[in-house]
Amino acid sequence: MATIDVECPPGVGAGELIAITWGNSTFNVECPAGVAAGEIFTVALPDDMDAEPPSLPVLGVVVASVEAQGGDGSDGSQVLEAALKAVIDAIEDHNDPDLDELVDGSCADFADFDGEAKLEWTPMYERYVELLEDLVTQTLDSLACSPRDVFAYAQTYSPSDERSQKLIAKLLAMADFTSFCVMMRDRHEILQMFG
Structure with missing residues (x-):
């Protein structure tokens, strides 16, 4: 079995x-x-299921990128890690003026955030998530792969790969309301220091 x-x-x-x-x-x-x-x-696995792991889609240019950096393009955990890292890097190094305006223009509202959120922050958070989702989609399009493809790799490789688990946790935290509030408060503090 x-x-x-x-x-x-x-x-x-x-x-x-x-x-x-x-x-x-x-x-x-x-x-x-x-x-x-x-x-x-x-x-x-149920008796009627094949014991061989399902074949995974090719993650566009990610495999070639892993191999170009000296990695093993047939190692699914390396491919997953590279795809997740590309998404996180794109979010952190974005050049979206709408996202910058949302964060920098609204972060002062979060200056006193102490764990208790205000109802009026919800639309800002929803817009933030929408902009992040657009960035993720654009990044995956540029890598010639889809969210479904990355999800298939995550289902197969993330349980056994600690680095991928950490990257997934970081990506999910970016779309968490409390993490958003903390990020906005921290951004306000940074703007005040370097202002």
Whole structure:
């Protein structure tokens, strides 16, 4: 009987179902007792499923980029890490005037953020997420791959690759409301210092 490793997603507890996609099929498994979010557990594939891992799409130019830097383009975890790093770098080094205006023009509103958010910040956050999603889409387009392709790699390789897990956590934190508020407060402090 073939088995695969599964990472317990956030917010899932013992006895709750987790949807697993393997190739073109999806099945549910129950989260075992004693397994916390982020931990890996092993499940048996249903008898009618192929034990071979599903073939993954080619991540556009990412494989060539990994190989050009001396890496192994057939190592899925290296390819995933390179794709995630490219997305994060694009967000951090962006040249989107709308994003700059949103952050720099509104960060003073967050100067006193102490963990308690204001309702009027929600539209700013929603616009921020929209702009980030546009940047991610543009970056993936430039890499000739899709969010679905990167997600397929993440499902396969991130549970066993600590570096990819950290990059995914960093990317997800960029779209977290509390992280947004902290980032806005910190940006205000930086602008005040170098102002």
